[in-house]
Amino acid sequence: MSNDIRIKKGLDIKLKGAAEKTLDSAIVSNTCTIRPEDFHSVIPKLILKVGAKVKAGEPVFYDKSNENVKFVSPVSGEISEIIRGAKRRILAIKIQVDKTQTYKDHGKLDVDAATQEEVLGKLLNSGCWPFIKQRPYDVIANPDKAPKAIFVSGYASAPLAADLDFTLQGKEAELQAAVTALGKLTEGAVHISVGKNSNSPLASVSGASIHKVSGPHPSGNVGTLINKVDPINKGEIVWTVSAQDLVIIGELLLTGKFNAERVVALAGSLVEKPRYFTTKIGSEVATMIYDKGISKDANPRIISGNVLSGKEIRPDGALDYYSNVITVIPEGDDYELFGWNKPVFNKISTSRALTFSWLNSKKEYDLNTNTNGEHRAFVVTGGYEEVFPLDIYPLQILKACMYKDLDEMEALGMYEVAPEDFALTEFVCVSKQPHQKIIREGLDLMLKEIG
Amino acid sequence: MSLKRRLHILKRKYRGSKMAPAFNAIHTFLFLPDETTHGGTHIKAADDLKRTMNTVIMAMIPCLIFGMFNAGYQHYAALGDIQRVSAGFLSPEFWTLDNFLIGLIKILPLVVVSYGVGLGIEFLFAIIKKHEVEEGYLVTGMLVPLIVPVDIPLWMLAVAVAFGVVIGKEVFGGTGMNILNPALTIRAFLFFAYPTWMSGDKVWVHGAVERAATPDAISGETILGSLAQNADVGYSVMDMFLGFIPGSVGETSAFLILIGGLFLIFTKIGSWRIMLSSVLGALAMGLIFNWVIEAGVVGSSSKFYGLMNTVWWHHLLIGGFAFGTVFMATDPVTASQTNKGKWIYGFLVGFISIMIRVFNPAYPEGVMLAILLMNVFAPTIDHYVVQGNVKKRMKRLKAKTA
Structure with missing residues (x-):
């Protein structure tokens, strides 16, 4: 079964320093x-x-x-x-x-024959459960409530994201086992999105409905997939799993070992040779970023995750639990003379107000972390809608979160969203408002008040 | 030590003090600040509010310069010192230094007073409320000199600006929170507080007021004024389009406003939805009135005859309609904020503008009141548009549970 999803609204942010498709093994982290x-x-x-x-x-x-x-x-x-x-x-x-790794044996599970309880118990006991998140609220799923469907995005459209076709190569067996197991946990379907022109190993798994997505970012966000396939209504729950975590789940089911190994992209304009590494969750990023990576006198921002929704970490920090990309971009803590009115050629903009990124949509940019302006009240309208493909009014839902009107948040579709869905609106925001934080706080409030 | 470094040290020194907002406002005009992202997206698009506002101001500059020449031109032409324009937009009678000097002397003080008083109040509120100075007034301050008559006393303008900024904007919480367009609030205040000054036929041409009731009296009648009295207009359509007519400082040249509007649409700063639907609304109302005249419902003895009988599309060229549509109806804070809402809002602005223009005998300019009226209703329009989305979601839920 295959369905096409085409996104028109959105924005592809093309940055310098995409990872080359070569795989290195990272030095084992201490x-x-x-x-x-x-x-x-x-x-x-x-x-x-x-x-x-x-x-x-x-x-x-x-x-x-x-x-x-x-x-x-x-x-x-x-x-x-x-x-x-x-x-x-x-x-x-x-x-x-330890120098030599020992694994706790959780025992294999024959996924085809297993019952729902067996799968559930196995995932909970083996520590694979945190990989399964739920919406509403974008938190780790509650194992006591069955979801109406499970969604997996096998297409990464975020800037400098790890190419899932590459990182999942050769993991067909693990993916299949994980998808079969997830299928037991829901009465509905397991929905998987893959890129339209990709040869993803996910495209051939059985027991799931495969959707081919195309269009600009956020076409690869799982939130977009949910909204286009089967939007969440009040009282319903869906689960989401990242594609790279399916591999860990699959390996556990096949071998009984929790192998936290993950293929991670090291990308960004400050990296000398951007490429892929095999490493483990929680490893020090220093094991990767200094090997043909950042030069000594650079002033870098190191991000565990992508540039839109990743976390800032220090050079001695570690890869976080869910990310499969480490991005290194320059810090932008410098002033720019008349930066607010002079013509701009080296930054991305969705407007044409003396900004010229519309001239060449293929150009790759070297953006830094400067905010390009100060925090202001919401003034400009209509810009968010151009990069927001969900059937939700972004400005109105953000304002509802800010004045904490629970009824309005619910009515406007708060159950359907996660902070990462608002990453692009935050990127283009003229008033430099922290959209993802506003949404996260709104979700936390609902979780606390409504549950 | 470079200027950048010195200002950085000063900024550190002022941080947390009362003067910080005032210092930062000036500092950020020179330098894009060194702020970096924390939490949320690590990169941001190039646009900020200053750039947005600056784009709108750039679109208005041609109107301002034209207005300066036009002030002198109308003055000398009314006195009979120079010939009326003869050679289209680049007529030599119009683009003379004499014309420009009159305009410069009359209009530059208007700009200075508008920005001085308005920004002064903005700075004051920023310091009291301890927030950064927001950029909203940059556009308002430029709009105000363009929508007032050329001979308006400066004290009157200062009072109106103070009223408009405080009551129209700051009491609601400042930029982004206001319900009414501040520039139009200022205009409306002038109109209702000093009606004898702001209407009639004497204020639109420099020198007409002081010469009134003397043997040298000159007429400063606008086209709308003539039409309202069922009088002959006396200007060709081309004059109206290019702007060689008396009127508010920057509102006369539909041609330059059109260029400004196209620039705003191209830069994606102005909403094309509002501009287009407003023009459609005005044309619709114009056609209705033309039809009423044709059907003989209103005879030539009626006091509405002159304006009703105006060819439907001429309404776009006369009065402040074009300027209001392009620069004031599109104010994102006070207009509708949803795309569907913008269509409805714009259409009604145009429609009601022409309706008020025709039916208001005292002051035949409807755009100001129409936009203010629609500003008030914009949240209501948005409410119903958003409710459509909410209903859809509820329907989905019902279909599921049923």
């Missing part, structure tokens, strides 16, 4: 860092203490609100440090990595 803040709205309860030995796949903490949701160590080693912040909140758990 420490592995798990940051509970990667798992939004989870309050961690530690199982192990500093000094404890863990195997890869052994639980380290669980979610306070749901004991069944366990978070496992991606590596084997010894817990060396637990960094806490204000009110003893856990900021990071550091694990000293």
Whole structure:
């Protein structure tokens, strides 16, 4: 079964420094860092203490609100440090990595014969559950409520994103196992999107409905897929899984091992030789970014994730739990004389107000992190709609979140969105408003008040 | 030490102090700030509010310069010192230094007072409320001198600007929060507070007021004024289009306004939906009135006859319609904010403009009141457009549960 989805509204941001399709192995990281803040709205309860030995796949903490949701160590080693912040909140758990890796054996599962309970139990116990997120609210899925459908985006349209066709190569068996297993968890279908002209290994999996998407970013966002295929209504739940996490889930089901290995793209204009690495979740990024990467005197912004919705990390930081790209772009902490009125050729703009990016849509840009202006009240209208393909009024829903009108947020479609859906409107925003933060806070409020 | 470095040190020094907003406002005019993204997207598009506002101002500059020449030209032509234009847009009678000097002397003070008073109040509010100075007034400050009569006393303008900025904008929370277009609020204040000044036939040409009731009296009648009195217009259609007619400072040249409008549409700053639908609305109302005359419902003795009988598309060229449509109806804060809403809003602005123009005997200029009226209704239009989306979502839910 194949359906075409064509997106017209959106914006492809073409940046310099896309990763070449060559694969290196990253140097094995000495420490592995798990940051509970990667798992939004989870309050961690530690199982192990500093000094404890863990195997890869052994639980380290669980979610306070749901004991069944366990978070496992991606590596084997010894817990060396637990960094806490204000009110003893856990900021990071550091694990000293063993020279030889040992894996906890979770046992194989014959996915074709397995029942729903077996699949559910296996995923929960093995620590694969955090890979499954739910909408509404864009948080880790609640295992007690079955979703109406499960969505996977196999097409990455974000700027400098890792090409999923490349990173998933040769993982057909794992993908198939994971998709079959997910199919048991929902009464509805597993919807997978692939690029129209791609040869994604996902295109040939059975037991899922495959959608071919085309058009500018955010055509590859899972939120766009949901909105075009089967939008979420009040009271309904859908689950989403990233394509690269299907591989980990699949491998666990096939071998019983939680292998946190992931193909990660190192990209961005400051990287000397952008390419792909095989590494593990939580690895130090320093193992990758300095090998033919950033020069010593550069002033870089290192991002775990893509430039639109990734997290800023320090050079000694670690790859976060969900990302498969590390982006390095220049910081823009400098003044620009008459930058607000002179003609601009080296930045992207959707307008033509003495900005000339419309002249050449194929040009690749070297953008830095300057905001290009100060934070203002919402003034200009009509710009967001041009880059926002969902059937939702973006400006109105943002304002509803700001004045915290729960009824209006619900009516305008808050159950359907995640912060990343508003990344492009944030990028083009003339008033430099933090759209993703506004939406995240709106979702948190709804989660707290409505649940 | 470079200027950049020195200003950076000063900015650090002022940070957190009361004067910070005022200093930053001036600093950010010289330099795009060194702010970087934190949380959210790590890169941002090139446009900011200053660039947007600046684009609108650039679109108005030709109107301003033309208005300066026209002020002198109307003055000398009324006195009989020079010939009427003869050779189209580039007529030598029009583009003379004498004409320009009159305009410069009369209009530059209007610009200075408008910006001085308006920005002064903006700075004051920014300091009191401890936020950055927002750019909204940059456009308003340029609009105001263009929509007032050339001979308006400066004190009157200053009072009106103060009223418009405080009551029209700041009490609602400043730029982005206002309901009424501040420039039109200023215009409306002038109109209602000083009606004898702002209407009649004496204020539109420089020198007409002081010469009134003397043997040298000159007429400063606008085309709308003549039409309202069922009098002969006395200007060719080409004059109206190019703008060699008396009227508010920057509103006369439909030609330059058209160019400004096309520029705004090209840069994607102005909403083409509002401009186009407003023109359609005005044409529709014009056609209806023409039809009423043709059907003989209103005879030539009626006081509405002159304006009703105006050829339908001439309405676009006379009075402030073109200027209002291009530069004021499109104000994104006070117009409808949804794309569908913009069509409805624009159409009604045009439609009601011409209706008020014809039926208002005291002051035959409907655009100002029409836009202000539609400003008030814009949120209502948006509400119903958004409700359409909400209903669709509810229907989807019902179809699912049923």
